Amino acid sequence: MTAQPPSISTTATAPGTGTLVDGTLADLLQAVRACRVCAAHLPHGPRPVLQAGAGARILIVGQAPGARVHANGVPWADASGDRLRAWMGVDETPFHDPERIALIPMGLCYPGRGASGDLPPRPECAPLWMDALLAKLPRIELTLLVGLHAQRRFLGKLRQRTLTDTLRSWQHYAPTFFPLPHPSPRNTPWIQAHPWIEHDLLPALRLRVHALLER
Helix, strand or coil, X not given: XXXXXXXXXXXXXXXXXXEEECCCHHHHHHHHHCCCCCHHHCCCCCCCCCECCCCCCEEEECCCCCHHXXXXXXXXXXXXHHHHHHHHCCCHHHHCCCCCEEECCCCCCCCCEECCEECCCCCCHHHXXXXXXXXXXXXXXXXXXXXXXXXXXXXXXXXXXXXXXXXXXXXXXXXXXEEECCCCHHHHHHHHCCXXXXXXXXXXXXXXXXXXXXC
């Protein structure tokens, strides 16, 4: 069974202002980047980091920016991004072109560190902004779901019992969705323990990505 994209709305309310955002994508991005809803819970302060253009055919939904991305303001400009680009078979030029690839994490701001790594994305973020952003991206044909949080939201009941099982079932979600593990260097031992990711899933992903970027 092929997973279907979630239903989406076409408007959003700019948090803290009561203003309905129902204009251009540029208007919406301006409102998103001004969001301060989670400020009290963000130890390093709010800095929403994302990329989107109306012409994008590929959407990458990650977890949340890390400390390096929070500092530089460029999505996936860190070691995890280097690995993700290698998985996709692309360099930074198409990757950071918003008219080709949209980059929208589940949490738009760096949530800070916990005992065993970065904290999960703030739960307020995706319900506030994700659907409104998707509604402004009508040409998306492929969505990469990087990590458990993105897979939970986009696959819903079609997600398997574990992340490993969901990844093993990637053909059930393709060509619309490709579930992926997080490319953090911390996950290297886990990825190496599952060689079918490199042998089966990633070659299919690269073919799909290149087919869309060449159109």
